[in-house]
Amino acid sequence: MFKQVTLALAATALIAGCSSPVKLDNAPVQDAGTSAAGSGANSGGMGQSGVTPVGVDRTATAQGPVGVARIVYFDYDSYTVKAEFQSMIEQHARFLKSNPNRRVSLEGNTDARGGAEYNLALGQKRSEAVRRALGLLGVTDSQVEAVSFGAEKPAAAGADEASYAQNRRVEFSYR
Protein backbone atom coordinates (compact mmCIF):
# COMPACT_ATOMS: atom_id res chain seq x y z
CA MET A 1 0.00 0.00 0.00
CA PHE A 2 2.70 2.44 1.03
CA LYS A 3 4.94 1.56 -1.90
CA GLN A 4 2.11 2.37 -4.27
CA VAL A 5 1.47 5.67 -2.52
CA THR A 6 5.17 6.53 -2.63
CA LEU A 7 5.46 5.74 -6.34
CA ALA A 8 2.36 7.70 -7.15
CA LEU A 9 3.66 10.64 -5.18
CA ALA A 10 7.03 10.42 -6.90
CA ALA A 11 5.34 10.51 -10.28
CA THR A 12 3.20 13.43 -9.23
CA ALA A 13 6.21 15.28 -7.85
CA LEU A 14 8.03 14.99 -11.16
CA ILE A 15 5.08 16.42 -13.05
CA ALA A 16 4.14 19.25 -10.74
CA GLY A 17 6.46 22.05 -9.79
CA CYS A 18 6.77 23.72 -6.42
CA SER A 19 4.50 26.68 -5.84
CA SER A 20 5.16 29.67 -3.67
CA PRO A 21 4.59 29.40 0.07
CA VAL A 22 1.28 30.52 1.55
CA LYS A 23 1.26 32.25 4.90
CA LEU A 24 -0.64 30.58 7.70
CA ASP A 25 -1.55 32.99 10.42
CA ASN A 26 -4.54 34.28 12.24
CA ALA A 27 -5.59 36.72 9.54
CA PRO A 28 -9.02 36.06 8.08
CA VAL A 29 -9.21 34.12 4.85
CA GLN A 30 -9.99 36.40 1.92
CA ASP A 31 -13.43 36.04 0.44
CA ALA A 32 -11.91 36.52 -3.02
CA GLY A 33 -12.47 32.92 -4.01
CA THR A 34 -16.21 33.14 -3.71
CA SER A 35 -18.73 34.56 -6.05
CA ALA A 36 -22.14 35.71 -5.05
CA ALA A 37 -24.83 35.41 -7.64
CA GLY A 38 -26.60 38.64 -8.45
CA SER A 39 -29.58 39.59 -6.40
CA GLY A 40 -31.63 39.36 -9.56
CA ALA A 41 -31.54 35.59 -9.23
CA ASN A 42 -35.03 35.62 -7.81
CA SER A 43 -36.48 38.13 -10.22
CA GLY A 44 -40.19 38.43 -10.46
CA GLY A 45 -40.65 39.20 -6.79
CA MET A 46 -38.38 37.94 -4.02
CA GLY A 47 -41.44 37.58 -1.78
CA GLN A 48 -40.42 36.76 1.76
CA SER A 49 -38.52 33.69 0.72
CA GLY A 50 -35.55 35.16 -1.13
CA VAL A 51 -32.27 33.26 -1.10
CA THR A 52 -29.26 34.49 -3.06
CA PRO A 53 -26.89 31.66 -3.98
CA VAL A 54 -23.16 31.89 -3.36
CA GLY A 55 -20.61 29.72 -5.14
CA VAL A 56 -17.13 28.83 -3.88
CA ASP A 57 -14.08 27.93 -5.98
CA ARG A 58 -11.33 25.42 -5.20
CA THR A 59 -8.16 26.39 -3.30
CA ALA A 60 -4.85 25.35 -4.87
CA THR A 61 -2.38 23.10 -2.96
CA ALA A 62 1.42 22.86 -3.18
CA GLN A 63 4.13 20.16 -3.11
CA GLY A 64 6.19 18.77 -0.24
CA PRO A 65 9.28 16.53 -0.05
CA VAL A 66 9.69 14.46 -3.18
CA GLY A 67 9.16 10.72 -2.92
CA VAL A 68 7.94 10.73 0.70
CA ALA A 69 4.67 9.15 1.75
CA ARG A 70 2.34 11.67 3.26
CA ILE A 71 -0.35 9.74 5.10
CA VAL A 72 -0.21 8.47 8.69
CA TYR A 73 -2.84 5.83 9.57
CA PHE A 74 -4.45 5.27 12.96
CA ASP A 75 -6.11 2.46 14.82
CA TYR A 76 -9.77 2.60 15.78
CA ASP A 77 -10.55 5.09 18.56
CA SER A 78 -6.86 5.98 18.76
CA TYR A 79 -4.73 9.03 18.12
CA THR A 80 -1.40 7.42 18.94
CA VAL A 81 1.20 7.72 16.19
CA LYS A 82 2.42 4.20 15.54
CA ALA A 83 6.14 3.41 15.27
CA GLU A 84 5.89 2.36 11.63
CA PHE A 85 5.24 5.97 10.63
CA GLN A 86 8.15 7.44 12.52
CA SER A 87 10.54 7.41 9.59
CA MET A 88 8.01 9.14 7.32
CA ILE A 89 7.48 11.84 9.91
CA GLU A 90 11.24 12.28 10.27
CA GLN A 91 11.57 12.90 6.55
CA HIS A 92 8.88 15.54 6.64
CA ALA A 93 10.57 17.11 9.66
CA ARG A 94 13.85 17.27 7.74
CA PHE A 95 12.12 18.91 4.79
CA LEU A 96 10.45 21.52 6.93
CA LYS A 97 13.63 22.35 8.81
CA SER A 98 15.54 22.75 5.53
CA ASN A 99 12.79 24.90 4.06
CA PRO A 100 11.80 27.31 6.81
CA ASN A 101 9.55 29.27 4.45
CA ARG A 102 7.35 26.25 3.77
CA ARG A 103 4.15 25.51 5.65
CA VAL A 104 2.33 22.25 6.05
CA SER A 105 -1.26 21.61 7.04
CA LEU A 106 -1.79 18.34 8.90
CA GLU A 107 -5.29 17.20 7.98
CA GLY A 108 -6.81 14.82 10.53
CA ASN A 109 -9.57 12.43 9.48
CA THR A 110 -11.78 9.79 11.02
CA ASP A 111 -13.87 6.93 9.70
CA ALA A 112 -17.52 7.56 8.96
CA ARG A 113 -19.04 6.27 12.19
CA GLY A 114 -20.45 8.78 14.65
CA GLY A 115 -21.43 12.44 14.80
CA ALA A 116 -19.84 14.94 12.42
CA GLU A 117 -18.67 17.47 15.01
CA TYR A 118 -17.30 14.91 17.46
CA ASN A 119 -15.45 13.29 14.57
CA LEU A 120 -14.03 16.69 13.68
CA ALA A 121 -12.62 16.88 17.19
CA LEU A 122 -11.25 13.32 17.00
CA GLY A 123 -9.53 14.11 13.70
CA GLN A 124 -8.08 17.17 15.39
CA LYS A 125 -6.56 14.96 18.10
CA ARG A 126 -4.85 12.92 15.41
CA SER A 127 -3.41 15.87 13.54
CA GLU A 128 -2.20 17.40 16.81
CA ALA A 129 -0.48 14.12 17.69
CA VAL A 130 1.46 14.31 14.43
CA ARG A 131 2.22 17.97 15.07
CA ARG A 132 3.64 17.07 18.46
CA ALA A 133 5.78 14.40 16.82
CA LEU A 134 7.14 17.01 14.40
CA GLY A 135 7.73 19.40 17.25
CA LEU A 136 9.74 16.79 19.11
CA LEU A 137 11.95 16.53 16.02
CA GLY A 138 12.64 20.25 16.14
CA VAL A 139 10.19 21.61 13.58
CA THR A 140 9.18 25.23 14.23
CA ASP A 141 5.56 25.37 15.36
CA SER A 142 4.70 28.25 13.03
CA GLN A 143 5.41 26.05 10.02
CA VAL A 144 2.73 23.57 10.99
CA GLU A 145 -1.04 23.93 11.31
CA ALA A 146 -3.08 20.99 12.63
CA VAL A 147 -6.62 20.93 11.26
CA SER A 148 -9.35 18.35 10.91
CA PHE A 149 -11.78 17.21 8.26
CA GLY A 150 -13.50 14.82 10.63
CA ALA A 151 -15.38 12.24 8.61
CA GLU A 152 -16.10 14.63 5.74
CA LYS A 153 -13.30 13.72 3.34
CA PRO A 154 -13.09 9.95 3.29
CA ALA A 155 -10.40 8.31 1.18
CA ALA A 156 -12.51 5.18 0.81
CA ALA A 157 -16.27 5.16 0.44
CA GLY A 158 -17.20 1.74 1.83
CA ALA A 159 -18.86 0.95 5.15
CA ASP A 160 -16.57 -1.96 5.97
CA GLU A 161 -13.52 -2.31 8.19
CA ALA A 162 -11.04 -2.01 5.33
CA SER A 163 -12.53 1.31 4.21
CA TYR A 164 -12.74 2.60 7.77
CA ALA A 165 -9.04 1.80 8.24
CA GLN A 166 -8.12 3.86 5.17
CA ASN A 167 -10.06 6.84 6.47
CA ARG A 168 -8.49 7.03 9.94
CA ARG A 169 -5.54 9.13 8.86
CA VAL A 170 -3.58 12.37 8.94
CA GLU A 171 -2.41 13.77 5.62
CA PHE A 172 0.53 16.10 5.10
CA SER A 173 -0.78 18.86 2.86
CA TYR A 174 1.82 21.45 1.91
CA ARG A 175 0.66 24.97 1.19
Place this chain on the structure above:
Amino acid sequence: MCNIRMRAFSGLPHRAERRGPTLLAMKNPIAVLPTSNRILSSAPRRTLMGLAASSLALAPMAPALAQFRVEVSGVGLTQAPIAVAPFKGEGQSPQKIAAIVQADLERSGRFRAVDAAGTELDENSRPDVSLWRQKGADSLAEGSVTRLADGRYDVRFRLWDVVRGEDLGGQSFVVPQIDLRLAAHRIADFIYEKLTGEKGIFSTRVAYVTKSGTRYTLWVADADGENSQAALTSPEPIISPAWSPTGGQLAYVSFESRKPVVYVHEISSGRRRLIANFRGSNSAPAWSPDGRSLAVTLSRDGGSQLYTIDASGGEPRRLMQSAGIDTEPTYSADGRTLYFVSDRGGAPQIYRMSVSGGSPERVTFTGTYNVSPAISPDGRFLAYISRVGGAFKLHVMELAGGATVAITDTSNDENPSFAPNGRLLIYATRQQGREALMTTTLDGKIKARLAGQGGDIREPDWGPFQKQP
Protein backbone atom coordinates in the same frame (compact mmCIF):
# COMPACT_ATOMS: atom_id res chain seq x y z
CA MET B 1 -79.45 36.32 11.52
CA CYS B 2 -80.19 33.15 13.44
CA ASN B 3 -82.32 31.91 10.59
CA ILE B 4 -79.39 31.26 8.33
CA ARG B 5 -77.44 29.23 10.81
CA MET B 6 -80.44 27.17 11.82
CA ARG B 7 -81.06 26.31 8.21
CA ALA B 8 -77.68 24.70 8.00
CA PHE B 9 -78.53 22.43 10.91
CA SER B 10 -81.79 21.33 9.33
CA GLY B 11 -79.86 19.76 6.55
CA LEU B 12 -80.14 22.10 3.57
CA PRO B 13 -77.50 21.64 0.85
CA HIS B 14 -74.16 23.02 1.88
CA ARG B 15 -73.90 25.42 -1.00
CA ALA B 16 -76.23 27.86 0.70
CA GLU B 17 -77.35 30.91 -1.18
CA ARG B 18 -75.35 33.99 -0.46
CA ARG B 19 -77.92 36.37 0.84
CA GLY B 20 -79.00 38.08 4.00
CA PRO B 21 -77.64 41.17 5.70
CA THR B 22 -74.78 39.44 7.48
CA LEU B 23 -73.32 38.09 4.28
CA LEU B 24 -73.28 41.31 2.28
CA ALA B 25 -70.04 42.48 3.84
CA MET B 26 -68.32 39.22 2.94
CA LYS B 27 -69.33 39.46 -0.72
CA ASN B 28 -67.36 42.64 -1.21
CA PRO B 29 -63.64 42.27 -1.91
CA ILE B 30 -61.67 42.92 1.25
CA ALA B 31 -57.97 42.92 1.96
CA VAL B 32 -57.96 40.73 5.03
CA LEU B 33 -60.82 38.78 6.49
CA PRO B 34 -61.19 39.36 10.21
CA THR B 35 -60.20 36.34 12.22
CA SER B 36 -62.50 36.96 15.13
CA ASN B 37 -65.59 34.81 15.49
CA ARG B 38 -67.50 37.79 16.72
CA ILE B 39 -67.41 39.51 13.36
CA LEU B 40 -67.92 36.61 11.00
CA SER B 41 -70.33 34.32 12.75
CA SER B 42 -73.85 35.61 12.82
CA ALA B 43 -75.41 33.77 15.75
CA PRO B 44 -74.62 34.16 19.42
CA ARG B 45 -72.55 31.28 20.77
CA ARG B 46 -75.09 30.25 23.37
CA THR B 47 -77.68 29.36 20.79
CA LEU B 48 -75.25 27.39 18.67
CA MET B 49 -73.97 25.32 21.50
CA GLY B 50 -77.46 24.48 22.63
CA LEU B 51 -78.32 23.24 19.17
CA ALA B 52 -75.11 21.35 18.79
CA ALA B 53 -75.59 19.38 21.95
CA SER B 54 -79.09 18.24 21.16
CA SER B 55 -79.22 17.72 17.45
CA LEU B 56 -75.93 16.24 16.51
CA ALA B 57 -75.33 12.61 17.24
CA LEU B 58 -71.77 11.37 17.12
CA ALA B 59 -71.16 9.94 13.69
CA PRO B 60 -69.20 6.68 13.54
CA MET B 61 -65.54 7.39 12.79
CA ALA B 62 -64.94 6.70 9.14
CA PRO B 63 -61.49 5.42 8.18
CA ALA B 64 -59.28 8.27 7.02
CA LEU B 65 -58.73 8.36 3.29
CA ALA B 66 -55.59 10.22 2.37
CA GLN B 67 -56.67 12.59 -0.31
CA PHE B 68 -53.16 13.36 -1.44
CA ARG B 69 -50.10 11.15 -1.21
CA VAL B 70 -47.93 12.20 1.70
CA GLU B 71 -45.12 10.16 3.24
CA VAL B 72 -46.44 10.32 6.79
CA SER B 73 -46.50 7.22 8.94
CA GLY B 74 -48.28 6.50 12.19
CA VAL B 75 -51.41 8.60 11.75
CA GLY B 76 -54.37 6.84 13.37
CA LEU B 77 -57.62 7.42 15.14
CA THR B 78 -56.19 9.51 17.96
CA GLN B 79 -55.53 12.37 15.55
CA ALA B 80 -58.27 14.99 15.11
CA PRO B 81 -60.08 14.48 11.79
CA ILE B 82 -60.12 17.46 9.46
CA ALA B 83 -61.33 17.82 5.90
CA VAL B 84 -59.43 20.29 3.73
CA ALA B 85 -61.57 20.83 0.68
CA PRO B 86 -59.91 21.59 -2.65
CA PHE B 87 -59.69 25.36 -2.97
CA LYS B 88 -61.85 26.89 -5.64
CA GLY B 89 -59.60 27.83 -8.53
CA GLU B 90 -56.62 25.75 -7.46
CA GLY B 91 -56.97 23.59 -10.53
CA GLN B 92 -55.65 26.55 -12.50
CA SER B 93 -53.15 27.58 -9.83
CA PRO B 94 -49.50 26.48 -9.89
CA GLN B 95 -49.86 25.25 -6.30
CA LYS B 96 -52.55 22.97 -4.91
CA ILE B 97 -53.23 24.87 -1.71
CA ALA B 98 -55.47 22.28 -0.03
CA ALA B 99 -52.94 19.47 -0.47
CA ILE B 100 -50.17 21.55 1.08
CA VAL B 101 -52.36 22.47 4.05
CA GLN B 102 -53.46 18.88 4.53
CA ALA B 103 -49.91 17.52 4.40
CA ASP B 104 -48.76 20.12 6.95
CA LEU B 105 -51.53 19.21 9.36
CA GLU B 106 -50.87 15.48 9.05
CA ARG B 107 -47.13 15.87 9.51
CA SER B 108 -47.75 17.70 12.78
CA GLY B 109 -49.06 14.48 14.30
CA ARG B 110 -52.21 16.20 15.60
CA PHE B 111 -54.51 15.71 12.61
CA ARG B 112 -55.62 13.17 10.07
CA ALA B 113 -57.17 13.99 6.73
CA VAL B 114 -60.77 13.21 5.86
CA ASP B 115 -61.40 12.76 2.17
CA ALA B 116 -62.86 15.88 0.60
CA ALA B 117 -62.28 15.04 -3.06
CA GLY B 118 -64.83 16.30 -5.50
CA THR B 119 -66.34 18.97 -3.24
CA GLU B 120 -66.78 22.46 -4.63
CA LEU B 121 -66.54 24.92 -1.77
CA ASP B 122 -64.94 28.26 -1.24
CA GLU B 123 -64.45 30.56 1.73
CA ASN B 124 -68.03 31.79 1.51
CA SER B 125 -69.69 28.38 1.43
CA ARG B 126 -71.75 27.40 4.38
CA PRO B 127 -71.01 23.72 4.90
CA ASP B 128 -73.57 20.98 5.33
CA VAL B 129 -72.40 19.96 8.79
CA SER B 130 -74.33 16.70 8.92
CA LEU B 131 -72.67 15.61 5.69
CA TRP B 132 -69.23 16.35 7.08
CA ARG B 133 -70.02 14.69 10.37
CA GLN B 134 -71.05 11.60 8.45
CA LYS B 135 -67.68 11.67 6.69
CA GLY B 136 -66.07 11.68 10.12
CA ALA B 137 -64.69 15.22 10.15
CA ASP B 138 -64.60 17.50 13.19
CA SER B 139 -63.40 20.47 11.16
CA LEU B 140 -63.52 21.67 7.59
CA ALA B 141 -61.30 24.14 5.77
CA GLU B 142 -62.45 25.70 2.51
CA GLY B 143 -61.15 28.49 0.35
CA SER B 144 -60.23 29.88 -3.01
CA VAL B 145 -57.21 30.98 -4.98
CA THR B 146 -57.65 33.58 -7.72
CA ARG B 147 -55.09 34.99 -10.10
CA LEU B 148 -55.23 38.78 -10.20
CA ALA B 149 -54.65 40.96 -13.23
CA ASP B 150 -51.15 41.92 -12.02
CA GLY B 151 -50.06 38.26 -11.81
CA ARG B 152 -50.36 37.95 -8.05
CA TYR B 153 -52.75 35.57 -6.33
CA ASP B 154 -55.61 36.25 -3.95
CA VAL B 155 -55.86 33.32 -1.50
CA ARG B 156 -58.76 33.13 0.94
CA PHE B 157 -60.02 30.53 3.35
CA ARG B 158 -62.39 29.87 6.20
CA LEU B 159 -62.29 27.23 8.93
CA TRP B 160 -65.42 25.55 10.27
CA ASP B 161 -66.03 23.53 13.39
CA VAL B 162 -68.52 21.08 11.94
CA VAL B 163 -69.34 19.56 15.31
CA ARG B 164 -70.76 22.84 16.53
CA GLY B 165 -71.50 24.28 13.11
CA GLU B 166 -69.35 27.21 14.11
CA ASP B 167 -67.45 29.52 11.81
CA LEU B 168 -63.95 29.78 13.27
CA GLY B 169 -62.85 32.58 11.00
CA GLY B 170 -60.46 32.89 8.13
CA GLN B 171 -57.98 35.10 6.36
CA SER B 172 -57.01 36.29 2.96
CA PHE B 173 -53.61 36.93 1.42
CA VAL B 174 -52.43 38.57 -1.76
CA VAL B 175 -49.11 37.02 -2.72
CA PRO B 176 -46.76 36.77 -5.69
CA GLN B 177 -46.65 33.33 -7.27
CA ILE B 178 -43.38 32.51 -5.50
CA ASP B 179 -45.17 32.81 -2.14
CA LEU B 180 -48.18 30.60 -2.91
CA ARG B 181 -46.82 27.73 -0.86
CA LEU B 182 -46.08 30.16 1.97
CA ALA B 183 -49.73 31.29 1.90
CA ALA B 184 -50.79 27.64 2.21
CA HIS B 185 -48.43 27.19 5.15
CA ARG B 186 -49.88 30.27 6.85
CA ILE B 187 -53.33 28.76 6.43
CA ALA B 188 -52.10 25.55 8.06
CA ASP B 189 -50.64 27.63 10.91
CA PHE B 190 -53.99 29.38 11.42
CA ILE B 191 -55.86 26.08 11.53
CA TYR B 192 -53.31 24.46 13.81
CA GLU B 193 -53.39 27.36 16.25
CA LYS B 194 -57.17 27.63 16.24
CA LEU B 195 -57.66 23.95 16.94
CA THR B 196 -54.74 23.16 19.26
CA GLY B 197 -54.08 26.49 20.94
CA GLU B 198 -50.40 26.23 20.00
CA LYS B 199 -48.33 28.07 17.43
CA GLY B 200 -47.91 26.30 14.10
CA ILE B 201 -44.51 25.83 12.51
CA PHE B 202 -45.54 25.39 8.90
CA SER B 203 -44.27 28.78 7.74
CA THR B 204 -40.83 28.20 9.18
CA ARG B 205 -37.79 27.13 7.20
CA VAL B 206 -35.14 24.48 7.52
CA ALA B 207 -31.55 24.36 6.34
CA TYR B 208 -29.70 21.26 5.25
CA VAL B 209 -26.66 20.15 3.26
CA THR B 210 -26.44 17.81 0.29
CA LYS B 211 -23.44 16.18 -1.30
CA SER B 212 -23.67 15.24 -4.95
CA GLY B 213 -20.47 13.93 -6.48
CA THR B 214 -17.87 16.50 -5.48
CA ARG B 215 -20.34 19.28 -4.93
CA TYR B 216 -21.74 20.35 -1.59
CA THR B 217 -24.77 22.59 -1.31
CA LEU B 218 -26.33 24.35 1.65
CA TRP B 219 -30.08 24.58 1.08
CA VAL B 220 -32.83 26.67 2.63
CA ALA B 221 -36.25 25.05 2.32
CA ASP B 222 -39.75 25.31 3.69
CA ALA B 223 -40.46 23.19 6.77
CA ASP B 224 -42.02 20.55 4.51
CA GLY B 225 -38.75 20.21 2.60
CA GLU B 226 -40.17 21.84 -0.53
CA ASN B 227 -39.13 25.03 -2.25
CA SER B 228 -35.44 24.51 -1.54
CA GLN B 229 -33.11 27.26 -2.65
CA ALA B 230 -29.34 27.00 -2.64
CA ALA B 231 -27.64 29.41 -0.28
CA LEU B 232 -24.09 28.15 -0.89
CA THR B 233 -22.41 25.74 -3.28
CA SER B 234 -18.85 24.57 -2.72
CA PRO B 235 -16.37 21.94 -3.86
CA GLU B 236 -15.58 21.25 -0.20
CA PRO B 237 -17.80 20.08 2.67
CA ILE B 238 -20.22 22.25 4.62
CA ILE B 239 -21.44 21.14 8.05
CA SER B 240 -23.32 22.39 11.11
CA PRO B 241 -25.66 25.03 9.67
CA ALA B 242 -27.24 27.04 12.50
CA TRP B 243 -30.08 29.52 12.07
CA SER B 244 -29.77 32.91 13.74
CA PRO B 245 -32.58 33.58 16.25
CA THR B 246 -34.41 35.92 13.84
CA GLY B 247 -34.00 33.62 10.85
CA GLY B 248 -32.15 35.98 8.51
CA GLN B 249 -28.72 34.37 8.78
CA LEU B 250 -27.09 30.99 8.86
CA ALA B 251 -23.83 30.21 10.58
CA TYR B 252 -22.02 27.16 9.23
CA VAL B 253 -18.68 25.42 8.98
CA SER B 254 -17.04 25.45 5.56
CA PHE B 255 -13.98 23.53 4.42
CA GLU B 256 -13.49 25.63 1.30
CA SER B 257 -10.07 26.87 2.42
CA ARG B 258 -9.07 23.30 3.30
CA LYS B 259 -9.59 23.75 6.98
CA PRO B 260 -12.84 24.19 8.90
CA VAL B 261 -13.82 27.84 9.40
CA VAL B 262 -17.07 29.44 10.56
CA TYR B 263 -19.06 31.84 8.42
CA VAL B 264 -22.14 33.90 9.24
CA HIS B 265 -24.16 34.17 6.03
CA GLU B 266 -27.04 36.53 5.31
CA ILE B 267 -29.43 34.42 3.28
CA SER B 268 -31.35 37.00 1.31
CA SER B 269 -28.28 38.85 0.03
CA GLY B 270 -25.62 36.14 -0.03
CA ARG B 271 -23.31 38.42 1.96
CA ARG B 272 -21.25 36.53 4.46
CA ARG B 273 -18.52 37.25 6.93
CA LEU B 274 -15.85 34.96 8.27
CA ILE B 275 -16.11 35.02 12.04
CA ALA B 276 -13.76 32.24 13.06
CA ASN B 277 -10.58 31.38 11.17
CA PHE B 278 -8.20 30.88 14.02
CA ARG B 279 -5.30 28.54 13.97
CA GLY B 280 -6.44 24.95 13.58
CA SER B 281 -10.09 23.98 13.33
CA ASN B 282 -13.10 26.22 13.90
CA SER B 283 -16.53 24.58 14.12
CA ALA B 284 -19.85 23.86 15.87
CA PRO B 285 -21.39 27.37 15.79
CA ALA B 286 -24.34 27.90 18.15
CA TRP B 287 -26.18 31.22 18.39
CA SER B 288 -26.92 32.74 21.75
CA PRO B 289 -30.69 33.40 21.91
CA ASP B 290 -30.14 37.17 21.78
CA GLY B 291 -28.36 36.74 18.46
CA ARG B 292 -25.37 38.78 19.58
CA SER B 293 -22.80 36.03 19.94
CA LEU B 294 -22.06 32.46 19.02
CA ALA B 295 -20.50 29.65 20.97
CA VAL B 296 -17.92 27.82 18.87
CA THR B 297 -15.40 25.01 19.12
CA LEU B 298 -11.83 26.16 18.44
CA SER B 299 -8.55 24.28 18.51
CA ARG B 300 -6.39 27.42 18.58
CA ASP B 301 -5.07 26.68 22.05
CA GLY B 302 -4.68 22.95 21.49
CA GLY B 303 -7.48 20.42 21.56
CA SER B 304 -11.13 21.19 20.80
CA GLN B 305 -12.45 23.65 23.36
CA LEU B 306 -15.43 25.99 23.74
CA TYR B 307 -15.36 29.75 23.23
CA THR B 308 -17.86 32.52 22.58
CA ILE B 309 -17.36 35.06 19.87
CA ASP B 310 -19.26 38.15 18.87
CA ALA B 311 -21.62 37.66 15.93
CA SER B 312 -19.59 40.22 13.98
CA GLY B 313 -16.33 38.41 14.69
CA GLY B 314 -13.38 39.50 16.81
CA GLU B 315 -11.49 37.98 19.69
CA PRO B 316 -13.04 34.86 21.17
CA ARG B 317 -13.51 34.41 24.90
CA ARG B 318 -12.76 30.99 26.29
CA LEU B 319 -15.70 29.44 28.12
CA MET B 320 -14.00 26.65 30.01
CA GLN B 321 -10.98 24.43 30.04
CA SER B 322 -10.86 20.66 29.99
CA ALA B 323 -8.32 17.99 29.18
CA GLY B 324 -10.47 16.31 26.58
CA ILE B 325 -12.74 17.32 23.74
CA ASP B 326 -15.47 19.91 24.40
CA THR B 327 -17.75 20.54 21.44
CA GLU B 328 -21.33 20.85 20.09
CA PRO B 329 -22.41 23.71 22.33
CA THR B 330 -26.10 24.60 22.33
CA TYR B 331 -27.97 27.20 24.38
CA SER B 332 -31.25 26.76 26.19
CA ALA B 333 -33.92 29.10 24.83
CA ASP B 334 -33.62 31.44 27.82
CA GLY B 335 -29.90 31.74 27.16
CA ARG B 336 -29.05 30.74 30.71
CA THR B 337 -27.73 27.24 30.19
CA LEU B 338 -25.21 25.88 27.74
CA TYR B 339 -25.40 22.20 26.87
CA PHE B 340 -22.38 20.60 25.24
CA VAL B 341 -20.56 17.36 24.50
CA SER B 342 -17.41 16.44 26.39
CA ASP B 343 -15.28 13.35 26.68
CA ARG B 344 -13.58 14.59 29.84
CA GLY B 345 -14.89 11.46 31.54
CA GLY B 346 -13.29 9.21 28.93
CA ALA B 347 -16.16 8.93 26.44
CA PRO B 348 -18.43 11.57 24.85
CA GLN B 349 -21.34 12.51 27.11
CA ILE B 350 -23.67 15.51 27.29
CA TYR B 351 -23.09 18.11 29.99
CA ARG B 352 -24.64 21.44 30.87
CA MET B 353 -23.34 24.54 32.50
CA SER B 354 -24.82 27.81 33.66
CA VAL B 355 -23.56 30.60 31.41
CA SER B 356 -22.96 32.74 34.45
CA GLY B 357 -20.34 30.28 35.61
CA GLY B 358 -19.99 27.26 37.83
CA SER B 359 -19.00 23.68 37.15
CA PRO B 360 -20.57 21.68 34.39
CA GLU B 361 -23.04 19.00 35.32
CA ARG B 362 -23.30 15.71 33.45
CA VAL B 363 -26.70 15.01 31.87
CA THR B 364 -26.40 11.65 30.07
CA PHE B 365 -25.50 8.52 31.98
CA THR B 366 -26.71 5.68 29.79
CA GLY B 367 -24.42 4.38 27.09
CA THR B 368 -20.85 5.21 26.21
CA TYR B 369 -21.39 7.63 23.33
CA ASN B 370 -23.91 10.47 23.56
CA VAL B 371 -23.58 13.44 21.19
CA SER B 372 -25.47 16.14 19.24
CA PRO B 373 -27.65 17.64 21.97
CA ALA B 374 -30.72 19.71 21.11
CA ILE B 375 -32.92 21.38 23.74
CA SER B 376 -36.66 21.95 23.28
CA PRO B 377 -37.71 25.62 23.45
CA ASP B 378 -39.54 25.04 26.76
CA GLY B 379 -36.41 23.48 28.19
CA ARG B 380 -38.17 20.25 29.10
CA PHE B 381 -36.68 17.83 26.61
CA LEU B 382 -33.23 16.91 25.38
CA ALA B 383 -32.88 15.21 22.02
CA TYR B 384 -29.55 13.58 21.19
CA ILE B 385 -27.83 10.75 19.38
CA SER B 386 -26.72 7.74 21.36
CA ARG B 387 -24.64 4.86 20.09
CA VAL B 388 -26.38 1.63 20.99
CA GLY B 389 -24.57 -1.53 19.99
CA GLY B 390 -22.93 0.13 17.01
CA ALA B 391 -26.09 1.90 15.81
CA PHE B 392 -26.49 5.68 16.17
CA LYS B 393 -30.00 6.33 17.37
CA LEU B 394 -32.12 9.37 18.17
CA HIS B 395 -33.18 9.56 21.81
CA VAL B 396 -35.41 11.98 23.70
CA MET B 397 -34.91 12.56 27.41
CA GLU B 398 -37.35 14.30 29.72
CA LEU B 399 -34.87 16.41 31.68
CA ALA B 400 -36.94 16.64 34.86
CA GLY B 401 -36.89 12.93 35.61
CA GLY B 402 -34.25 11.65 33.21
CA ALA B 403 -36.60 9.20 31.45
CA THR B 404 -35.15 8.47 28.01
CA VAL B 405 -36.70 6.87 24.96
CA ALA B 406 -35.20 5.80 21.64
CA ILE B 407 -37.76 7.06 19.14
CA THR B 408 -36.61 5.62 15.82
CA ASP B 409 -36.04 2.18 14.38
CA THR B 410 -33.24 3.34 12.09
CA SER B 411 -29.56 3.01 12.97
CA ASN B 412 -27.82 5.98 11.36
CA ASP B 413 -29.58 8.95 12.90
CA GLU B 414 -27.87 12.31 13.22
CA ASN B 415 -28.33 16.00 13.97
CA PRO B 416 -31.69 16.35 15.75
CA SER B 417 -33.15 19.84 15.81
CA PHE B 418 -36.40 21.02 17.43
CA ALA B 419 -39.15 22.88 15.61
CA PRO B 420 -39.67 26.26 17.29
CA ASN B 421 -42.93 25.12 18.90
CA GLY B 422 -41.08 22.22 20.47
CA ARG B 423 -43.55 19.63 19.13
CA LEU B 424 -41.48 18.13 16.32
CA LEU B 425 -37.91 17.15 15.63
CA ILE B 426 -36.10 17.11 12.31
CA TYR B 427 -33.17 14.75 11.87
CA ALA B 428 -31.16 13.02 9.16
CA THR B 429 -31.06 9.27 8.80
CA ARG B 430 -30.53 6.41 6.42
CA GLN B 431 -33.67 4.64 5.29
CA GLN B 432 -33.79 1.85 2.74
CA GLY B 433 -30.22 2.60 1.80
CA ARG B 434 -30.88 6.27 1.12
CA GLU B 435 -30.18 9.30 3.22
CA ALA B 436 -33.31 11.18 4.19
CA LEU B 437 -34.57 14.06 6.27
CA MET B 438 -37.32 13.09 8.67
CA THR B 439 -39.61 14.88 11.05
CA THR B 440 -41.01 13.13 14.09
CA THR B 441 -43.25 13.87 17.04
CA LEU B 442 -41.35 13.71 20.33
CA ASP B 443 -42.81 10.30 21.14
CA GLY B 444 -41.72 8.95 17.78
CA LYS B 445 -45.28 7.98 16.79
CA ILE B 446 -45.82 10.20 13.76
CA LYS B 447 -42.95 10.39 11.30
CA ALA B 448 -42.70 11.99 7.90
CA ARG B 449 -40.00 11.80 5.30
CA LEU B 450 -39.39 15.20 3.79
CA ALA B 451 -39.14 15.97 0.13
CA GLY B 452 -35.71 17.33 -0.57
CA GLN B 453 -32.91 17.68 -3.04
CA GLY B 454 -31.22 14.58 -4.36
CA GLY B 455 -27.83 13.35 -3.26
CA ASP B 456 -26.65 12.55 0.24
CA ILE B 457 -28.73 14.73 2.52
CA ARG B 458 -27.82 15.63 6.08
CA GLU B 459 -27.08 18.30 8.69
CA PRO B 460 -30.60 19.71 9.10
CA ASP B 461 -31.36 22.69 11.31
CA TRP B 462 -34.88 23.95 11.96
CA GLY B 463 -35.30 27.73 11.67
CA PRO B 464 -37.15 30.03 14.07
CA PHE B 465 -40.60 31.59 13.91
CA GLN B 466 -40.43 34.54 11.57
CA LYS B 467 -42.40 37.71 11.93
CA GLN B 468 -45.26 38.07 9.49
CA PRO B 469 -45.13 41.20 7.38
